[in-house]
Amino acid sequence: xxxxAYSELHAFPDGDRPHSGNPxxxxxxxxxxDDADLLGIxxxxxxxxxxxxxxxxxxxxxxxxxxxxGCEVDLCGHATLAAGAYLFEDARVAGDVARFDTxxxxxxxxxxxAGRYAVNFPAVPARPGDAAPGVAEAIGVAPAxxxxxxxxxxxxxxxxxxxxxxxxxxxxxxxxxxKRTGVNVLATARARARTWSRAxxxxxxxxxxxxxxxxxxxxxxxxxxxxxxxxxxxPARSARAPALWSCAPRRRTASRFWARRSAISTA
Numbered sequence: 001x002x003x004x005a006y007s008e009l010h011a012f013p014d015g016d017r018p019h020s021g022n023p024x025x026x027x028x029x030x031x032x033x034d035d036a037d038l039l040g041i042x043x044x045x046x047x048x049x050x051x052x053x054x055x056x057x058x059x060x061x062x063x064x065x066x067x068x069x070g071c072e073v074d075l076c077g078h079a080t081l082a083a084g085a086y087l088f089e090d091a092r093v094a095g096d097v098a099r100f101d102t103x104x105x106x107x108x109x110x111x112x113x114a115g116r117y118a119v120n121f122p123a124v125p126a127r128p129g130d131a132a133p134g135v136a137e138a139i140g141v142a143p144a145x146x147x148x149x150x151x152x153x154x155x156x157x158x159x160x161x162x163x164x165x166x167x168x169x170x171x172x173x174x175x176x177x178x179k180r181t182g183v184n185v186l187a188t189a190r191a192r193a194r195t196w197s198r199a200x201x202x203x204x205x206x207x208x209x210x211x212x213x214x215x216x217x218x219x220x221x222x223x224x225x226x227x228x229x230x231x232x233x234x235p236a237r238s239a240r241a242p243a244l245w246s247c248a249p250r251r252r253t254a255s256r257f258w259a260r261r262s263a264i265s266t267a
Contacts, residue, residue, distance in 0.1 A: 004027055004029055006041075008023050008025055009023070009024055009026055011082055012078070024083075025047050025051065026050075026082050026083050028052075032052060032063075035072065039067055039072070046069055048068060049067065049076045051080065051083040058099075060094055061100075062098065062101070064083055065102070084098045084100075088117065096111050098110075107119065107120065107122075124150055128145070129147060131160070134181045135158060135185060138175075139160065139185055141170075141171060143161055143162055145161035156182060158186070159185075159187075160188070163190075168189050
């Protein structure tokens, strides 16, 4: 039997309040287990993403993979932040930057002030479009605008833009119907509070997730026709925000973490 370290870290918590923010599993290992075992661990812990790490040949470089309970994915923001925070808090990073080789290229998490980390990510293109058949009905409220997002998790993504934050808070999607469409939805609207620019929520049953909570990485602001960009360093605060972003070269977010650690065993 193999015993592995396993930690659950919550990006973007509400201050020091436990169980707030966006949880991700982090599981370092000497070598990656079989994909079936990696998927099984993700399913057993049932978080939106689990990050698996192996050390690279270079100093402060790791190979990073992300799994939802349903599949391996090409990119995950909060789980990358969680992986970086884990390595820093465990004193495994010699410098100020942890580097990750991933399906989406090399990503970096930088330690800033105590308990706060920043990450750079690639851009994801978006373009105006029309709601896919059945999606608006499954979400329950027709959007003011629709954007087609290049797929990340192997499934189709659309961004639904609403006129008011209250519409986001009031969404009660039919997840079974949404899953049948094969489309993941990022719902966003301008936030009422000045602390952040967008209030958003993620509905991704096509990737075996029903909802992903706080992601200030993608608190979006309109930067031109069909273009959305995130502020350079939003406050470390929990909010409902989408997982993807678009039309900018690289962007950063900063976060504090709430964490708990345990161990898991595999046959």
